[in-house]
Amino acid sequence: MSRTCAVAVADTLFGSGVRYAFGHPGGEVVDLIEALETRGIKFVLTGHESAAAFMAATMGRLTGVPGVCLATLGPGACNLVLGVGCAYLDRDPLLAISARTIGRLAEVSEKQNLQLNEMFHPICKASISLDGQGTETAVREAISLAKREIRGPVYLSLPNDVAVSPEVGGEGCGFKLDEKLADTRDVGEISKALGRASRPIAVIGIALDAKNDSGSVRRFLAVTGIPYVVLPQAKGIADESGPGYLGTVASAAADAILVEQLKSSDFLLGIGFDPVESAQDWHYDAPLYNVANWSIARGAFRPEAECLGNVSNLLKAVLNECDLETEWTARELDAIKSSVHQAMLPTGSTRTGGLSPYSVMDLLNALLPENTIVATDVGAHKILISQTWNAATPDGFLVSNGLSAMGYGVPAALCASLLNPTRPVVGVFGDGGFGMMVQELETAKRLGLSPILIVLCDRSLAVIKIAQDMRNIPNRGVDFLQVDWAMVAQGFGARGVSASSLDATAVAIDRWLAEPELTVLSVSVDDGLYAGLTY
Structure with a gap:
């Protein structure tokens, strides 16, 4: 007997490492919840769907496996929006799944019938309507897309009549998930510019693999002696007890003191810097060079140079080509840190x-x-x-x-x-x-x-x-x-x-x-x- 589309979804999620799904059920998703549970994925009831989405986003951030949140159609799906939007701008891998109005009613009934795929489209990397064709492939593509830089949420809608129908083979959504190509052309330029700098500062952000790159980031900062700041979501990646640590910028107390230092620096080295965390414009005209998993060019903004790929490897390459001496003194760095402390x-x-x-x-x-x-x-x-x-x-x-x-x-x-x-x-x-x-x-x-x-x-x-x-x-x-x-x-x-x-x-x-x-x-x-x- 062929498996249902709900079981195909559950099998694919489990095979990708998903062990929890967070949500608040409705009658339209009970078959999917049953499939999840029988396939080894625990459904965690939350008091509100937005909490489910927040928990799923946190799961994705901490494990690297997209977190899963689940809601019914209409109001349940609407309640997911806050947490899904959060995952979109916080760069957390997430799958948001909801029911949608079944096919025979979608064109004739307005009861709880919203255009959910259109609603989620602006706050997701993709918005997918599961129709029974190529379900496993579509879910597998959604998982890959959510994990892929820039990390973020993918939405899938699944009508209950499709959920209980037998799975039919198909090509999925046809996303082009090409092999990630590292762009290291600017390594030499970054190394030379860093070598010329007298007052460089490093800015640590989330456009990297926090768990796997942390050791390399710490070693690079220790060897070069460059003073550094971190953005809030990147706290813990660098050594916050190290002599070069100045503090946190972007929505952090007394960070105006640090921003002045960034503005006066002759070289800013972004290590995973992503301006999504900053509401300020200090980086727009700065001599900013970025080493990251993804490009931060947006609109008219372009960094001086950027290297994209495995951040640990890129930092090693920069270090190998760089001969660095700075004008920073321990007394200056201590004075900056003291000023931040006093201001709080x-x-x-x-x-x-x-x-x-x-x-x-x-x-x-x-x-x-x-x-x-x-x-x-x-x-x-x-x-x-x-x-x-x-x-x-x-x-x-x-x-x-x-x-x-x-x-x-x-x-x-x-x-x-x-x-x-x-x-x-x-x-x-x-x-x-x-x-x-x-x-x-x-x-x-x-x-x-x-x-x-x-x-x-x-x-x-x-x-x-x-x-x-x-x-x-x-x-x-x-x-x-x-x-x-x-x-x-x-x-x-x-x-x-x-x-x-x-x-x-x-x-x-x-x-x-x-x-x-x-x-x-x-x-x-x-x-x-x-x-x-x-x-």
């Missing part, structure tokens, strides 16, 4: 009795072990922790900085905990972003996950307040009521703790480290004590 320190006293967010971040660095994975949400705390957290490993810091989507942090923390049950996983959120995903506490409890989720409670959208203050606009639409998140957590069966002092915060973290279980730690902070932030 709060200068006033608390108005609300809350802690300074910086002191909480400083405490996390002091208490948490080196192998900790930190997942952060979006807001003022993200800008601060992107600068303060010392990520020791390429997978040690999870953040959305391409789309910068609120709601990302909780699902990212849960996925990291699911994949790494023996490693400490810490989520850091504002109370606004946490409120968007609080329903996923039930998901975490059901899965037996044990991260600590730290909620910085200032009862406001602090980063928007900063934007209003900078424009001399009254604070409107940015404040909300106090929520007892510890009590809420207890309602979900989690450990819930409230802290209004650093000592109490430390006690709660130490207890979690000694006795790991799903914990929500609500910490009162004063939004007026954020420093070094701009918007």
